[in-house]
Amino acid sequence: MRHYRLYMLLLLSAFTQCTNAQKKVLLNGSLSPNKVYKTEMNNQMNMVMNMSGDSAMMEQLSASGMKSPMTMTMNQGMFMTTKTGATQADKKIPVTITYDKMSVTTNIGGQENTQETNPFSDAVIKGTTEGDGKIKVDTIIGNLDEGMRANLKTIVNNIQAAIKFPENELKIGDSFDQETPLVMPIAQMQVKMKVHAKYTLKEIKGSKAIFDLKQDIAMDMSMTDTPYKITGTGSGTGVMIFDIDKKMMDKSDADTKYKIDMEINGMKMDMDCNAKTSVKMEVE
Structure with missing residues (x-):
C-alpha cells in the first residue's frame, strides 16, 4: 500500500509539472471597440544629493540657502481615460483620450510645493487604432500651445512604448526584453538614460499571467549635447500582471535604485535615488 501511495504521489507530481509546462500565453494586447479604459499612474522618488567644490563655491551655495546633503522627494499622480467607438468600415476603431487629473508634490530641501492644476484638463486627443493596441494620434483639441501639444503626443507615445509584448507564445520561465529611454531634468539639463527591462513569466x-521584472539602467552614451561630466547606473525589480481575457496589462509595479554623478563647472554632485512606479488599468 505504501508503494502504491508513493507511486500515485509521484504520478500526480509529474502530471502537475507537465500541465504547468504546457501552459502558454500569448500577450495579445489590444483595444476593443465600445470600451472605456481607465489608467492610473503613480511615481514616487526620493533623492539625496551631496555637493562638493572649492570654498568659494560652497559659500555661494550656502548663501543661496542650499545645504549639502540636500534631500528631494516627488510624488506624481496621473489619471487618464481612453474611450473607443464602434469599428468603422475601414476596420479602424476611433479613440478618444483625456487626462482627467494630474498632481505633483515636491519637497526640495524642506520646501514643499503641491501642484493640483491639470495643464491638459481641456485637451482631447483623437485618433484611431486597428485593435492592436497602437494608437495613431490624428488631432488634439483644446486651448494648448504647440509645446504642450508636442508634450501630449510624447506622453501617448511613451505609454505605448512602455511595454512591447512579444508576438510568440510564452511558457513558464520564458522571458522577453524591452529597452526604453529615461529622461531626467536635473540642473536645467535633460539627463538621458536607457532602461533595459527583462520580463520573466513566473x-x-x-x-492572469504574472511576470517578474528586472531592470538595468545606464547612461545613454550617445548624449553629446552637454560638456559636463555625467555618469549613472541603476537597477530595479518589480512585477507585471497581464490579463489574458481582457487582452491588456492589469498592473505593473517597480522599485528602482540608481546613482548619478555629475561635475558642472567644478561643482561635483552625487545623487542617490530611490523610485517607485505603479500603473493600474481597468476596462469598463
Missing part, C-alpha cells in the same frame, strides 16, 4: 493563475 506563473499563470486563472486569466
Whole structure:
C-alpha cells in the first residue's frame, strides 16, 4: 500500500509539472471597440544629493540657502481615460483620450510645493487604432500651445512604448526584453538614460499571467549635447500582471535604485535615488 501511495504521489507530481509546462500565453494586447479604459499612474522618488567644490563655491551655495546633503522627494499622480467607438468600415476603431487629473508634490530641501492644476484638463486627443493596441494620434483639441501639444503626443507615445509584448507564445520561465529611454531634468539639463527591462513569466493563475521584472539602467552614451561630466547606473525589480481575457496589462509595479554623478563647472554632485512606479488599468 505504501508503494502504491508513493507511486500515485509521484504520478500526480509529474502530471502537475507537465500541465504547468504546457501552459502558454500569448500577450495579445489590444483595444476593443465600445470600451472605456481607465489608467492610473503613480511615481514616487526620493533623492539625496551631496555637493562638493572649492570654498568659494560652497559659500555661494550656502548663501543661496542650499545645504549639502540636500534631500528631494516627488510624488506624481496621473489619471487618464481612453474611450473607443464602434469599428468603422475601414476596420479602424476611433479613440478618444483625456487626462482627467494630474498632481505633483515636491519637497526640495524642506520646501514643499503641491501642484493640483491639470495643464491638459481641456485637451482631447483623437485618433484611431486597428485593435492592436497602437494608437495613431490624428488631432488634439483644446486651448494648448504647440509645446504642450508636442508634450501630449510624447506622453501617448511613451505609454505605448512602455511595454512591447512579444508576438510568440510564452511558457513558464520564458522571458522577453524591452529597452526604453529615461529622461531626467536635473540642473536645467535633460539627463538621458536607457532602461533595459527583462520580463520573466513566473506563473499563470486563472486569466492572469504574472511576470517578474528586472531592470538595468545606464547612461545613454550617445548624449553629446552637454560638456559636463555625467555618469549613472541603476537597477530595479518589480512585477507585471497581464490579463489574458481582457487582452491588456492589469498592473505593473517597480522599485528602482540608481546613482548619478555629475561635475558642472567644478561643482561635483552625487545623487542617490530611490523610485517607485505603479500603473493600474481597468476596462469598463
